[in-house]
Amino acid sequence: MNLGVVPTLALVVPKINYWAILPDLILIGGALAVLALSSLTGRRFPAIWYSVSTAFLALATLGSALYLWFDITGKHHHAFVAIDAGIAVDGFSQLITMLVAATLFLVALSAPGYLRREGAGGPEFYVLSMLSASGAVLMGSANDLIVMFLGLEVLSIALYVMAGSNLKAIASGEAALKYFILGAFSSAIFLYGIALTYGSTGSTNLASIANYLAKNLLEHNGVLLAGAALMLLGFGFKVALVPFHAWSPDVYQGSPTPSVAFMSSVAKAAGFAGLIRVFYSALPTLRLDWQPVLWVLSVATLLVGSVLAVVQTDVKRMLAYSSISHAGFILIGLVAANPSGIAGSLYYLFTYSFLAVGSFTVVALVAGKGDSNHSLASYRGLSKRHPYLAAAMALMLIAQAGIPFTTGFLGKFYVLAAATDAHSYALALIAILSSVIAAFFYLRLGVLMYAPDGGELAVAPAVASGSASGSAQAGSASSAAATALAGTELLDAEDELLPVTRKGSWFAVPDDRGGDPILDDPAMAGSGVALVVSGDEAISGEVVNGPGAVGELRAPEIIDVPSSEKAGRDIGAAISIAICCTVTVFFGVFPSMLIDFAKQAKLLF
Amino acid sequence: MPIGDSSDLSAYLPIVMMIVLGFLFAALSFVASGLLAPKRPTVAKLDPYECGIVPSKEPAERFPVKFYLVAMIFIIFDIEIVFLYPWAVVYKQLAGFGIVEMGVFALAVVVSFFYLLANGALEWGPGKRLRVATPLKESAERTLRSTIRKVSNLDKDSDAAA
Numbered sequence: 161m162n163l164g165v166v167p168t169l170a171l172v173v174p175k176i177n178y179w180a181i182l183p184d185l186i187l188i189g190g191a192l193a194v195l196a197l198s199s200l201t202g203r204r205f206p207a208i209w210y211s212v213s214t215a216f217l218a219l220a221t222l223g224s225a226l227y228l229w230f231d232i233t234g235k236h237h238h239a240f241v242a243i244d245a246g247i248a249v250d251g252f253s254q255l256i257t258m259l260v261a262a263t264l265f266l267v268a269l270s271a272p273g274y275l276r277r278e279g280a281g282g283p284e285f286y287v288l289s290m291l292s293a294s295g296a297v298l299m300g301s302a303n304d305l306i307v308m309f310l311g312l313e314v315l316s317i318a319l320y321v322m323a324g325s326n327l328k329a330i331a332s333g334e335a336a337l338k339y340f341i342l343g344a345f346s347s348a349i350f351l352y353g354i355a356l357t358y359g360s361t362g363s364t365n366l367a368s369i370a371n372y373l374a375k376n377l378l379e380h381n382g383v384l385l386a387g388a389a390l391m392l393l394g395f396g397f398k399v400a401l402v403p404f405h406a407w408s409p410d411v412y413q414g415s416p417t418p419s420v421a422f423m424s425s426v427a428k429a430a431g432f433a434g435l436i437r438v439f440y441s442a443l444p445t446l447r448l449d450w451q452p453v454l455w456v457l458s459v460a461t462l463l464v465g466s467v468l469a470v471v472q473t474d475v476k477r478m479l480a481y482s483s484i485s486h487a488g489f490i491l492i493g494l495v496a497a498n499p500s501g502i503a504g505s506l507y508y509l510f511t512y513s514f515l516a517v518g519s520f521t522v523v524a525l526v527a528g529k530g531d532s533n534h535s536l537a538s539y540r541g542l543s544k545r546h547p548y549l550a551a552a553m554a555l556m557l558i559a560q561a562g563i564p565f566t567t568g569f570l571g572k573f574y575v576l577a578a579a580t581d582a583h584s585y586a587l588a589l590i591a592i593l594s595s596v597i598a599a600f601f602y603l604r605l606g607v608l609m610y611a612p613d614g615g616e617l618a619v620a621p622a623v624a625s626g627s628a629s630g631s632a633q634a635g636s637a638s639s640a641a642a643t644a645l646a647g648t649e650l651l652d653a654e655d656e657l658l659p660v661t662r663k664g665s666w667f668a669v670p671d672d673r674g675g676d677p678i679l680d681d682p683a684m685a686g687s688g689v690a691l692v693v694s695g696d697e698a699i700s701g702e703v704v705n706g707p708g709a710v711g712e713l714r715a716p717e718i719i720d721v722p723s724s725e726k727a728g729r730d731i732g733a734a735i736s737i738a739i740c741c742t743v744t745v746f747f748g749v750f751p752s753m754l755i756d757f758a759k760q761a762k763l764l765f
Numbered sequence: 766m767p768i769g770d771s772s773d774l775s776a777y778l779p780i781v782m783m784i785v786l787g788f789l790f791a792a793l794s795f796v797a798s799g800l801l802a803p804k805r806p807t808v809a810k811l812d813p814y815e816c817g818i819v820p821s822k823e824p825a826e827r828f829p830v831k832f833y834l835v836a837m838i839f840i841i842f843d844i845e846i847v848f849l850y851p852w853a854v855v856y857k858q859l860a861g862f863g864i865v866e867m868g869v870f871a872l873a874v875v876v877s878f879f880y881l882l883a884n885g886a887l888e889w890g891p892g893k894r895l896r897v898a899t900p901l902k903e904s905a906e907r908t909l910r911s912t913i914r915k916v917s918n919l920d921k922d923s924d925a926a927a
Contacts, residue, residue: 195880199882
């Protein structure tokens with residue numbers, strides 16, 4: 161043992177092609193710049209600037225991905241690897257980058273209205289979403305397991321914070337804790353899978369692994385199979401495949417809705433990108449081993465997702481289970497394991513992200529102040545109160561159910577066609593069955609929105625219990641606030657799983673310098689908000705400390721509906737929803753462009 | 766290098782011995798303390814101990830935890846040092862590339878520090894915001910004098926009982 165003697169090997173610095181990671185550089189640099197500017201200027205920017213700059217950076221990312229796309233699909237060019245073969249610049253990675261950038265753009269547009277309503281104005285949400293998006297982009301273009309793990313962590317850690325970003329809601333903290341603990345476990349398991357794969361193939365580079373396995377026949381491939389299984393678990397957690405899905409409904413329900421919109425599409429896209437790259441691209445020699453496993457996972461995900469969504473009374477939970485069921489569909493393309501299956505999965509991912517962002521943006525608007533109206537009952541008669549919102553939501557639900565002339569139908573069609581090409585007819589049949597079950601709860605919500613306000617509608621019995629507290633308030637509120645965009649009635653959430661209570665500034669440091677966010681917010685002060693301070697005699701009358709310190713803030717009681725919150729005020733969210741609807745219908749009617757795009761998004765090898 | 770079936774596990778023997786020794790040390794300490802230590806409990810010994818000061822008020826239920834911000838600042842710079850040190854070791858070989866990369870890394874660290882500063886992580890000044898909500902007041906039952914008297918009486922009682 162000669163400790164203390166450091167071997168001085170020649171250090172080889174890899175040649176770094178900065179063009180190859182341009183989308184990532186824009187996102188990370190932009191996030192740092194926004195954070196630094198807001199900190200150095202003492203947070204004097206109006207909150208809308210964060211949104212505008214994030215949207216601009218998202219467009220720049222989209223543009224750089226398009227540039228790379230045209231660069232590699234040009235006549236004399238082809239896909240290439242960069243930075244010591246750690247990054248793959250191929251059509252696949254650029255499609256994932258564009259997907260992530262588009263989602264970031266839509267969320268950046270729809271978030272400011274929500275954040276203003278919830279009394280938050282900082283740059284944190286935007287900075288975290290940009291960093292998370294950079295992780296997703298890195299995962300999509302990783303050609304090395306270590307790079308993929310880095311991307312996974314950058315993506316996840318920002319998402320954990322985004323899930324818990326509403327400090328005043330207990331549910332948000334619970335969601336973040338669940339997501340973090342389970343996510344940390346799944347990351348560790350994924351890392352263990354990488355270690356075992358490295359141990360049995362001698363490389364973490366995906367191309368080298370594929371090459372090694374193509375040339376060598378392992379006599380005992382137990383270690384490699386264990387590694388693949390553990391990596392499958394890590395990806396399965398990220399994209400919420402059954403049986404690794406248990407976190408998803410709780411996290412979706414508790415997290416702030418814009419965070420959910422972001423994570424439901426970006427985390428899924430990044431997770432599936434990694435799954436496809438590792439299994440389809442690097443481990444094709446093990447196909448006979450992983451295909452049956454993915455088949456079982458796909459069937460379980462499809463059935464559990466749709467069946468459990470039926471019994472949910474909370475719309476966010478319902479959409480969480482519906483997204484689980486969508487993950488099952490996307491997996492079908494990988495089970496088919498042919499080029500058309502991969503193209504189908506990519507097409508599904510791309511179109512699903514617009515559906516997810518669109519529907520969660522509507523959910524955020526319907527939820528009202530405090531982000532609490534998520535019961536099915538609060539959607540009753542939505543078409544009377546907010547006809548455009550209801551129409552957009554109906555379109556999103558129809559598309560998710562897979563009705564023709566929407567992208568949702570085509571996504572399902574392409575993956576099922578790939579499955580039948582691969583002769584897995586049973587899987588296709590089960591998928592169609594699950595889609596029939598799923599259509600029930602999508603249409604139930606749609607019918608509920610177009611039901612007359614007071615009328616009793618025979619929906620599932622589970623709804624009745626949820627509407628016990630909700631219907632009275634929804635009924636009274638609908639007459640009082642027929643034009644209010646955000647129904648501001650606070651649901652008495654005793655029977656909900658996790659009541660969202662105290663509100664105040666997000667990310668507030670315990671000793672908030674800016675004073676009380678509620679008292680300082682002129683919009684709230686002018687709209688008849690009664691602030692109830694808990695009955696501690698020392699602080700009654702004046703909030704001595706910040707909201708997190710000693711003074712305990714309860715949820716403000718809304719006395720009357722602020723008349724200023726008219727429909728159409730949240731222009732960003734309206735634009736975001738409009739884009740989602742347009743994409744869904746346009747590419748549903750004229751599908752060839754998008755499916756050609758997905759087919760051209762080839763993997764490097 | 767693929768793992769063969771004849772991997773040499775003897776290299777791990779020191780680690781196993783270390784784990785066993787660690788467990789043994791902890792277990793033996795507990796057993797020895799239980800067997801050898803004299804047990805003469807008095808009420809004063811069993812009383813809650815608060816740095817020799819008589820508790821003057823009930824503990825607050827919620828109090829500002831500003832320390833976590835200091836802990837975060839510490840972690841930020843700790844991480845920076847963790848990466849600076851290996852860079853310093855191979856500084857010459859990395860040359861210009863290394864300086865640029867470390868500059869970018871240090872920039873990212875500094876931005877997070879700016880963020881903490883903007884959130885008031887170092888504003889510990891007395892006065893405006895850190896006033897204690899409940900005034901310090903000595904409760905009627907528990908004063909310094911009464912506690913000393915109580916403790917001495919209890920000691921006498923327990924000695925008499927013994």
